Amino acid sequence: MILVIIEGIGKKDTIKKYLGSGYEVMATGGHFRDLQERALAVDVDDGYKPKYTIPTKKKDLVAKIKEKAAKATEVLIATDPDREGEAIGFHLAFILGIKPENAKRIVFNEITKTAVSKAVQHPQPIDMNLVNAQQARRILDRLVGFKLSPVVSKRIKPKLSAGRVQSVTLKLVVLREREIRNFKPEEYWDFGARLEKNKIDFLAKLNPNKLKSKEETDQVIAAVDGAKYIVKQVRRSITKKNPNAPYTTSTMQQDALNKAGLSLKRCGMAAQELYQGIKMGEEGNVALVTYIRTDSVRVSPEAQVAAKQVILDRYGDKFVPEKFNFYKSKKSAQDAHEAVRPTNLDITPDKAAPFLNDDQKKLYRLIYNRFLASQMTPAEFNSVSVDITANEVGFRATGRTPIFDGWTAVYGGADTSKKAKKKDDDSDDNAEEDENKTLPEMNEGDELKFIKLEYAQKFTKPPARYTEATLVKAMEDAGIGRPATYNPIIQNIAARFYTERDGKAIKPTELGEVVVDFLGKYFDDIMEVGFTSGMEEMLDEIAYEGKEWTSVVDSLYRPLEKDIEKCMEGQDENCYKVKLEITDTPCSKCGKMMVVRVGRFGKFLACPGFPECRNILPYDKPVGKCPKCNKDIYKRKSKRGRVFFGCQGYPDCDYVSWDAPKEEESTTDAEIKD
Numbered sequence: 001m002i003l004v005i006i007e008g009i010g011k012k013d014t015i016k017k018y019l020g021s022g023y024e025v026m027a028t029g030g031h032f033r034d035l036q037e038r039a040l041a042v043d044v045d046d047g048y049k050p051k052y053t054i055p056t057k058k059k060d061l062v063a064k065i066k067e068k069a070a071k072a073t074e075v076l077i078a079t080d081p082d083r084e085g086e087a088i089g090f091h092l093a094f095i096l097g098i099k100p101e102n103a104k105r106i107v108f109n110e111i112t113k114t115a116v117s118k119a120v121q122h123p124q125p126i127d128m129n130l131v132n133a134q135q136a137r138r139i140l141d142r143l144v145g146f147k148l149s150p151v152v153s154k155r156i157k158p159k160l161s162a163g164r165v166q167s168v169t170l171k172l173v174v175l176r177e178r179e180i181r182n183f184k185p186e187e188y189w190d191f192g193a194r195l196e197k198n199k200i201d202f203l204a205k206l207n208p209n210k211l212k213s214k215e216e217t218d219q220v221i222a223a224v225d226g227a228k229y230i231v232k233q234v235r236r237s238i239t240k241k242n243p244n245a246p247y248t249t250s251t252m253q254q255d256a257l258n259k260a261g262l263s264l265k266r267c268g269m270a271a272q273e274l275y276q277g278i279k280m281g282e283e284g285n286v287a288l289v290t291y292i293r294t295d296s297v298r299v300s301p302e303a304q305v306a307a308k309q310v311i312l313d314r315y316g317d318k319f320v321p322e323k324f325n326f327y328k329s330k331k332s333a334q335d336a337h338e339a340v341r342p343t344n345l346d347i348t349p350d351k352a353a354p355f356l357n358d359d360q361k362k363l364y365r366l367i368y369n370r371f372l373a374s375q376m377t378p379a380e381f382n383s384v385s386v387d388i389t390a391n392e393v394g395f396r397a398t399g400r401t402p403i404f405d406g407w408t409a410v411y412g413g414a415d416t417s418k419k420a421k422k423k424d425d426d427s428d429d430n431a432e433e434d435e436n437k438t439l440p441e442m443n444e445g446d447e448l449k450f451i452k453l454e455y456a457q458k459f460t461k462p463p464a465r466y467t468e469a470t471l472v473k474a475m476e477d478a479g480i481g482r483p484a485t486y487n488p489i490i491q492n493i494a495a496r497f498y499t500e501r502d503g504k505a506i507k508p509t510e511l512g513e514v515v516v517d518f519l520g521k522y523f524d525d526i527m528e529v530g531f532t533s534g535m536e537e538m539l540d541e542i543a544y545e546g547k548e549w550t551s552v553v554d555s556l557y558r559p560l561e562k563d564i565e566k567c568m569e570g571q572d573e574n575c576y577k578v579k580l581e582i583t584d585t586p587c588s589k590c591g592k593m594m595v596v597r598v599g600r601f602g603k604f605l606a607c608p609g610f611p612e613c614r615n616i617l618p619y620d621k622p623v624g625k626c627p628k629c630n631k632d633i634y635k636r637k638s639k640r641g642r643v644f645f646g647c648q649g650y651p652d653c654d655y656v657s658w659d660a661p662k663e664e665e666s667t668t669d670a671e672i673k674d
Contacts, residue, residue: 003072004106005065005092007079011111014277014285015078018113019120024072026065028079032058033091035138040146042139048553050139052091062095069096074104076123081107081291081337083137083543084484086130093126100126110343111277111287133543136552140164140535143557144526148519151567156514161496164556165481167519168532170493172474174508174516176466183462189217190458193395194451195229195388200440201451204229204388204395217455220393224453227390231446235385239400240378243407245297245327246339246371249483250476252292252363255370257469257504260362264468264487270359271340274367280347280355287343288352289367293483294337295476297327299371303341307375310345315409321377330476341371373411380404384439388448399439465505479533497598511598522567525559582608589615617648624661629653633661 002023006015009027016025033052035041041051054062069075077092079085086105093103104123108115141164148162189211192203211217247255256267271292277285304324311319327339342364349365356364381400388395402408442448466474472486481489490506493499498512508516520527535556541547581596587607594605594617603619622632626647633655636646647655 001072002074002076003068004076004078007085007088008272008276010273011276011285011287014111014287015116017284018111018116024068026068028065028088028092029058029061031088031091032062033095035142040142042142044143044557048139048550048557050135054095065092066095076120077103077105077126078108078119080293081109082293082484083130083134086127087134087138090126090128090131100128100131109337110290111275112343129546130543132549133539136542136549137539139553140556143553144560147560147564148523148526151522151564152515152518155567156518157511160511160515162515162519163492164526164535165485165532166489166492166496167515167527168478168480168529169471169475169489170498170508170512171516171520171527171529172471172478172480173466173493173499173506174513176463177508177513180462180465185459185461186212188212188458188460189214189455191217191220191453191455193224193229193388193390193453195397196449196451197440197442197446200438202397202399202439203454204386204397207387207394207396214457221453221455224390224393227393227450229388229390229395229448229450231386231442231444231448232389232394233387234442234444237383238403239381239383241381241406241408242378243325243373243376244370244412246299246341246374247367248295248297248329248339249293250295250472250486252340252367253472253486254469255366256363257467260359260366262359262362264472264490266359267363268487270357270363274360274364278352278355278360280352286347288347288364290339290341290343291337292340294340295483296329296337297339298329299338299341299374303338303371304375306345307372310372311376315376318404319376319406319409321375325375327374339371340367342368345372369411373407376407376410377404379406379408386439386442397439399437401438465502465507467504467506471506478529479536480529482536497603523560523563525563526556585617587613587615589613622648626653626655628655633657635660 004015004019004023004025006012006025006027007030009029012025012027016023019025033054036051036053037055039051041053043049043051075096075098077089079089079092089103089105090100093100103126105126106119106123108119144164145161149160152160152162191206191209191211193206194201195204196202206220211220245251252271253264253267256262256270257264262270271289274289275287275292277287280286301324308320308324345368349361349368352364353361380403382403384399386397388397464470468490471490475481475486475489493512494501494506497509498515499506500509501507516527525531535552538547538552538555542549542552583594583596583605585594585605586592587594587609590607590609590613592607592609592613594615595608596603596619597606598604605617605619607613607615618634618636620635623635623645624633625631626633626649629647629649629652631647631649631653633645633647636644643658645657645660647653649655
């Protein structure tokens, strides 16, 4: 028996199906050996040696793995194909007493029979450069978090945390909020003339349109009063719009939110399920997409050949480019894996739909169409730009009409509409918008019929708050974090109550702003975006160039030690204390005005007379009346995060319901009649 050890239990059945008899598959369920939890667990004076341990909840699993491995004729380590997976593979080899150079590590980017079989035939040793890069990241995060969090907790508020990447991400949110807060709107006037020729009306915009006041607008109105609108110049061209690259993790997350309304969490869950395998009737488990944590836009030659044949069969040779389309990954990309793409183009979104839930359907359709479109020819348009004069005042009309759909036949065909552009302006499509879709035939010297002037006062708007999608894009552009870390980081700063939601927008709390100001004063290096992205580059040097990992850790930790010493010597002890928010709700026990506090489950109202008075109330508004005692019912969360509805009178009243109280039904005319 050959034992194959993977990470996620969700893909166990899929892999087992392809391996067949003679193989047994076990899953670690992610990490099973990590730094000790309640200690620094890093010897900073002896080469930053880590102290690893196996958590109690994983010990039975580890014992079973050892037992199976002892009986196996061969052990294949098939953890995920990234640094974290390589590190888990290293720990597996360690507990099994296998030297890294003697380990049989297999890697596959997609869970297909071909990929899995090929990997089994070509095992490799553990890549210690990847292991050391992941180990350096883990140790850096532990050192920063373990050393910095107590300082923040002492100087600002108990039980706070700070991290190497989360703090810089929080800084992005705070800086954007302050940019919005300090924004001063500037007046401008949108000005155009509605004209007509051959019974086709269109809008020509003032060119250049730089009106800043009503006075300037009135001057232009006076200047064109009674004027003839004459065509001065016509420029015609055929323009092309190239397809977008296939998805990386971040572009997939952005489109999932903007186009399908999927949060980072829902997108991540659906993507993982599509990658691990979906039960598809008699076929059993089928993995539908390639590995979903990637920053590369590269695709395999085999996938390009398959896409070419599908495009040829479905759309014709005009939609197949003469040469394959290749895309350049960002400079900061690790490029360790392919882009996110379907594993089998024969499984169309419609064919897969009966076996998928709603989130999976939406995401698979996006991934499938995006990849297929990326291998197609450009879309072509007839573009026209017309310069028009009226009493020497210049106007310009532009128009664009499609002449060949190209890749837009599959993906993004509607993105040129105003509605799509407004919806997707956070995605990476960069859809263009033309004021006129169709213009009449015009030539130099033509006189155009004047219909009316169209103008309106407007004001410049501040930048929008970050959404999950735009924050991921900002993190990626700044080189902060990696594909697998975007979602956990954003969720973490929210869980710490450093940020909160306003609809889809993310905004900092007062606590979040205080933390950023404090860290920016005493730990400016760590809070610099460039410094954090530079650390990512150094981790890449460990992974791909074999740079000594301890030197990278040392370059951060030693300056941090000195900064902590200076910080604790500071005299401004109360400068960073968060002010309590006093409400207009009196304490029902002592009469003092309740204040807002934050606990592990969110905001709540507390009596400022604590500890003499321990009265607390929910922060949210009541959702109904208790059927037992008629006091207010509030929405609450259990320790495991499950929402329930409880009475304000607890513990005197123990009423609890998992369902929201129903609104009182009004008496209908029919009931009165009966």
